[in-house]
Amino acid sequence: MLPSFEIAARHRPVALVAATDALPLRAPFAAVEAAVSGGAAAELALAGADGTRLAVRLEDGRTSLRVRTGGSEHVLRSRRHGRVGAPAARLGLTLTGSHLAVLTEESGGWVVRGRIDLREVDGPDTRDPGWLAGLRPDASGVGEVRAGSFGQLGLRDIRLVSHADGSPYRVGRDVLLTATSAGPGFFDTAHTSVWALSPAGGIAWRSDLFFERPDRPGVYGDHATHLVRDGGRWLVATSTWSDFPARKADRVPGALGVTVAESTDDLTRGQHVLASRRLDLPTDGPSVGIWDPHLARTADGWLVGYVSARRFFDFHPLLAAGPSLDHLALRGAATDRRATEGTTLLRVGEDWRVLASDGRDNVRAVRGRYPVFDTAMTEVGTLSAPYPTNIPWPTVIPPDPDVPGDGWRLVTFDGTRYGGRLAGYGTHGDVVVMSEADRGEG
Incomplete structure (x- = not known):
C-alpha cells in the first residue's frame, strides 16, 4: 500500500x-x-x-x-x-x-x-x-x-533516476531526477537535464544530456527521459520531442518516437552528447507517436512503460515486456483513456505497479487523478495526492532503507508558465515536492 x-x-x-x-x-x-x-x-x-x-x-x-x-x-x-x-x-x-x-x-x-x-x-x-x-x-x-x-525557464517531465531494478539511484542521501528543461517557446526549445533532490526537498542542477539521432545528422535536445543505471553502464531512454513542431499542420505521424542510448561516462555531471538508436515499441493499434519511456528489469526480463497516441492528441499508457529491449511484446494498454501519460513503473513489495496521470481532457470518471495499474494494465487503485494543473507525472520515491524512519516522497510538476505571453505553453512548470501526509517534509 x-x-x-x-x-x-x-x-x-x-x-x-x-x-x-x-x-x-x-x-x-x-x-x-x-x-x-x-x-x-x-x-x-x-x-x-x-x-x-x-x-x-x-x-x-x-x-x-x-x-x-x-x-x-x-x-x-x-x-x-x-x-x-x-x-x-x-x-x-x-x-x-x-x-x-x-x-x-x-x-x-x-x-x-x-x-x-x-x-x-x-x-x-x-x-x-x-x-x-x-x-x-x-x-x-x-x-x-x-x-x-x-x-531553463521551467521544469517538467520529472523522473527518478533509477537502477535497472527500479530502486532509486542515490548520491549520498540525495536522489537524482531527470527533467525537461523548458526553453522560451514550444517543445522544440527544451532539452534533458539531471537534478539532485535533497532530503530537505531542495533541488540543484547537475548535468545536461543531448542526443544524436540514428536517422539524421546533428545534435538534438530530446527530452521526457528516463536515466537508468544498469551494472557498469547508463541506459538513457528518451522521447524525440526536440523537433516536434508547434503548428498542427506540420506534424508527421510516426516522427515522434523513443530512442535509447548507452554510456559508461558519468552522465550525472557536466554535459554529454549521446549517440542513440530507435527503440521499437509495440502498440495496440494505429499510432501517430510514442513517448514517455520508463524502464525496469525483472527476473524475467525488461518491462517498458510508455504512451501511444491514436492521433495528436489522443493518447493512453501501455506496458511491454520481453527478454531484452530489442524483443518486446505488448503486455497491456489502458485504451479507455484519451489524455493519460507519464507512465511510471514502481515496485511495491513483491509486485510491480504502473502509475500514470489522467489529464483533465479524459472523461469525467478518469479525470485529474493518478491511476494505479497492474502489469496487465487493469486499474487496481489510485494514488492519493494533490493533482496540480496540466498532466503531472507521479514520480514516487521509496524510503531510503539506510535511513531509519525515512518516508515516501512524490515529485511532480504543474502547468505554471514563465517568461510572458510570447513564451507561451512550453515553459511550464513549477516543481512540486510532496511527502507522506503524516510525516511532514523530508
Whole structure:
C-alpha cells in the first residue's frame, strides 16, 4: 500500500545560463546575459567562425533580433511584445535548438521579448557540431557578462533516476531526477537535464544530456527521459520531442518516437552528447507517436512503460515486456483513456505497479487523478495526492532503507508558465515536492 501525500515544497529554478564552462558548445543550447543601464544601446551576440552573427539588441526601450548570415542581415522586431514594460536590469540572448530569443529581466523576472526560428530566415544549421564549436559570445554596451549553456525557464517531465531494478539511484542521501528543461517557446526549445533532490526537498542542477539521432545528422535536445543505471553502464531512454513542431499542420505521424542510448561516462555531471538508436515499441493499434519511456528489469526480463497516441492528441499508457529491449511484446494498454501519460513503473513489495496521470481532457470518471495499474494494465487503485494543473507525472520515491524512519516522497510538476505571453505553453512548470501526509517534509 502507498501512503497519502501532501505538498511540502515548490521550486522554480530559472536560469538562462546553466554552466559558464560549457564553451565551446556541443549542442545548440546557449545563452548570453548581461547587466544594462538606461540610455546606452546594449547588444549581445553569438558569433560563428563562418561569419554568422546571432545578436539581440536593446535600445530606447525596444528589443530586436539581428541575424547576419551569408552576407546579409535580417532585423526582426516584435510589435506586440518587443517594448520593455519596466526598466530592464539585464538583457538576455538564448539559442535553443533552431530558435533565437531576446529576453529582458524586469521586475517580475525574465520576459521573452522576441523569438525567431532561424530556419525561417535561411539561418545556419544550428545542430551541426562543427558550426557549434566555432561559436563565441560577444557583447557591447553592457556589464557583468555571463555566457555558456542554456539553463531553463521551467521544469517538467520529472523522473527518478533509477537502477535497472527500479530502486532509486542515490548520491549520498540525495536522489537524482531527470527533467525537461523548458526553453522560451514550444517543445522544440527544451532539452534533458539531471537534478539532485535533497532530503530537505531542495533541488540543484547537475548535468545536461543531448542526443544524436540514428536517422539524421546533428545534435538534438530530446527530452521526457528516463536515466537508468544498469551494472557498469547508463541506459538513457528518451522521447524525440526536440523537433516536434508547434503548428498542427506540420506534424508527421510516426516522427515522434523513443530512442535509447548507452554510456559508461558519468552522465550525472557536466554535459554529454549521446549517440542513440530507435527503440521499437509495440502498440495496440494505429499510432501517430510514442513517448514517455520508463524502464525496469525483472527476473524475467525488461518491462517498458510508455504512451501511444491514436492521433495528436489522443493518447493512453501501455506496458511491454520481453527478454531484452530489442524483443518486446505488448503486455497491456489502458485504451479507455484519451489524455493519460507519464507512465511510471514502481515496485511495491513483491509486485510491480504502473502509475500514470489522467489529464483533465479524459472523461469525467478518469479525470485529474493518478491511476494505479497492474502489469496487465487493469486499474487496481489510485494514488492519493494533490493533482496540480496540466498532466503531472507521479514520480514516487521509496524510503531510503539506510535511513531509519525515512518516508515516501512524490515529485511532480504543474502547468505554471514563465517568461510572458510570447513564451507561451512550453515553459511550464513549477516543481512540486510532496511527502507522506503524516510525516511532514523530508
